Structure formats: C-alpha cells, structure tokens
Amino acid sequence: MNYIPVNEPLLNGNEKEYLCECIDKGWISSEGPFVKEFEQKMSVVVNRGYGIAVSSGTAALEIAVQALGIGKGDEVIMPTFTIISCAMAVMKVGAVPVLVDSDLYTWNMNVDEIEAKITPRTKAIMIVHLYGLPVKVDRVMALAKKFNLKIIEDAAEMHGQTYNKKPCGSFGDISIFSFYPNKHITTGEGGMVLTDDKEIAERCRMLRNLCFRKDVRYVHDEISGNYRFTNLQAAVGLAQLERLHEFIEKKRWMGRYYTERLQDVEGLILPIEKTEYAENIYWVYGIVLDKNIQADNRTVQRLLEEEGIGSRAFFWCMHQQPVYQQQGMFVNEMYLNAEYLARKGFYIPSGLALTKEQMNIVAEKVLKVVNNIKKGTE
Numbered sequence: 001m002n003y004i005p006v007n008e009p010l011l012n013g014n015e016k017e018y019l020c021e022c023i024d025k026g027w028i029s030s031e032g033p034f035v036k037e038f039e040q041k042m043s044v045v046v047n048r049g050y051g052i053a054v055s056s057g058t059a060a061l062e063i064a065v066q067a068l069g070i071g072k073g074d075e076v077i078m079p080t081f082t083i084i085s086c087a088m089a090v091m092k093v094g095a096v097p098v099l100v101d102s103d104l105y106t107w108n109m110n111v112d113e114i115e116a117k118i119t120p121r122t123k124a125i126m127i128v129h130l131y132g133l134p135v136k137v138d139r140v141m142a143l144a145k146k147f148n149l150k151i152i153e154d155a156a157e158m159h160g161q162t163y164n165k166k167p168c169g170s171f172g173d174i175s176i177f178s179f180y181p182n183k184h185i186t187t188g189e190g191g192m193v194l195t196d197d198k199e200i201a202e203r204c205r206m207l208r209n210l211c212f213r214k215d216v217r218y219v220h221d222e223i224s225g226n227y228r229f230t231n232l233q234a235a236v237g238l239a240q241l242e243r244l245h246e247f248i249e250k251k252r253w254m255g256r257y258y259t260e261r262l263q264d265v266e267g268l269i270l271p272i273e274k275t276e277y278a279e280n281i282y283w284v285y286g287i288v289l290d291k292n293i294q295a296d297n298r299t300v301q302r303l304l305e306e307e308g309i310g311s312r313a314f315f316w317c318m319h320q321q322p323v324y325q326q327q328g329m330f331v332n333e334m335y336l337n338a339e340y341l342a343r344k345g346f347y348i349p350s351g352l353a354l355t356k357e358q359m360n361i362v363a364e365k366v367l368k369v370v371n372n373i374k375k376g377t378e
C-alpha cells in the first residue's frame, strides 16, 4: 500500500540551483545576500515597506509582540482556535491572551465578539487567518481605530491571499508569515515579520539577533533570542516565491477538485470556496464532521491512517490546553464553536506535490471511512 502523506512540498523549481550557489560562494549563514533579496521580494508581494526574515512563524510572532512594546499586564484579544504560538508570544512578554470564539462558516475568529472583550488594559488584537480564508479585517481595523489598539496580523497560512483585493499580511501595525513546509511557500523552517514602520522594522532586526546594541557589539540593553534566517533558507524561499502564483492556482484547483469529489458525502462540512471578500486558497483542505456523524476527528483519522491516508486534526483551543489549565488560566471559559471545530475538524492530504490520482484515492477512502462509521461498523 502506498501511503499518502498529509503534506509533501514541491521543490522542483530553482531551489537546487540557488542552494548550490550558496555553497559554491560560501554564503550559508544569515549574512548571505539571498536573505535581503528574499525579504525585499516578499515585502513587494505583501505590499509592505519592510520584511524581516526569521527562523520560524512562531519566532515572528514573538518578535512582533515584543516589537510593538506589549508587556506585563497588557491584554491581547485573539482567537481561542489557533496554534499555541499565538498565545505563547503574548504570554512570553507577560501579557494576557483574551480569547474569542470561532465562526463556524469560515472557521476564523468571530469578529462580532471582539468589542465586548475590550477593556482599559487591551493593547492589541491579534487576527489569525485560518485554513485559507481571511478574517473580516475591515471590522477589526474599525475597532482598532475606535479604541486605539494595535493590530498584529498572523498571515502564517495566507501567502498570496487577499482580503478585498489587498494582500493578507498588509494590514495593521505588523504582520507575520510562516514558511514551514505545509505552507504555500516554504523554506524548510522560517518566518517573516512585515511592517510599514521603519522604527518597528529596526527593532525587529535587533530582536532577531540577540539585541546587540547598535553602537557596540556584545553589549545588550534588552533580551531576545537568536531568530536568524540563513542564506540557505532564503535560497529555497526565492525559488518558491517565483512560483507563488502557480502554487495558488494549483491549491485552488485542488480545493475545488476535492469538493467536487466529496460534496455528495453526507455528514461532511467542506470548506467554502469564496466569501464576499476572498476566494479560498485552501492552505490545507479541511473537513468538519457534522452533528449526525457519531465520531470525532481522531476516530476518522485513525481509520484513514489504516487506509494509508495521512491527516491532521484541527487546532486545539487555547482555553482547553492542559498547560494553561495547569496555570489556572481560562477557568470556566467556554467557546462552543471553537470546541466543535477542534473535536470534529481535520484535514486531508493537501501538499503541492499531490497528484490527481492520489486525490482520487484520498476521496474514495474518506467516503469509505465515513460510510463505515455511518453503518455503525466502527
């Protein structure tokens, strides 16, 4: 049986050539010339003044929060349904994540709940675009303006996506991307912080590199970390970026094709193709089991695995993370939509290297597993 992994990136452009150039010229560290070129080209794609490449999307979030001066006791409003990197970045500076529930239609944060969560301590709103469709940015921008709040835009999964024709990653004070291999553009590991503010950009550069003082090296006024991004990563990133448009088109085709194959399977909620402000770029192809399916995502995943199909569960809510519960956080908080998505959502193989034949097999196996559950054989 040929196993179909949940993600396999496509690396058959100029990646090898640019990597060989790094090795031939001896530029493999973060000082190499591809890093600046990648930052510059990514800033153009996102329509931002400055891009600062860093070691991961998680690092980018940590730098973004610190660069905005968010600190002890400040509150940052964010979705409960997201990756832990978002909450970690807020808590690392001593600030408090304040959570909102999800919208079951787009799987993004429910922006209608934000205003009620604003207090005198609120410093920022972290918007996190998930699974291929953007958050309703206009609504959040209006609130930020009204209450004088910063916006951190987590566009880790949104390479090439737009909101009302404007690039995701171009909104608010600061934005971030991840280049992990399941993203539309990968560098193996990696991330980027983007902003239009020169001072914030300079601060991000400093935070990326141990906070060396400008005037004298090895002397530090502040603590950060080593979040540098290598020339080797940038070489891969540049080759990937050359194909962004093609990759988006392929992912959109994949999304539509999976939907065509799965739309008649009763019990599955499939991703929506478009909203009034964006067309789905299907970061991954997510599926949510409806209430009539008497199983959770883990059961379906186990059965798919037995059929040779890789999958991943959706994110687990922040308010239900054992690590935060042990710290006495989010006591008695409930976010029913997010909890539903976390228990009933999963995604099927969605990597750019996936073939149509593999997608047909995946769709057949999903159908088989869901039918078996419905028949009560599991």
Ligand SMILES: Cc1ncc(COP(=O)(O)O)c(C=O)c1O
Residues within 6 Å of the ligand: 056, 057, 058, 059, 082, 083, 085, 086, 128, 129, 154, 156, 157, 178, 179, 180, 190, 191
């Ligand atoms: C929405 C979101 N934010 C942040 C991250 C963190 O990125 P990384 O894995 O590069 O640290 C991810 C990773 O998948 C993500 O999906």
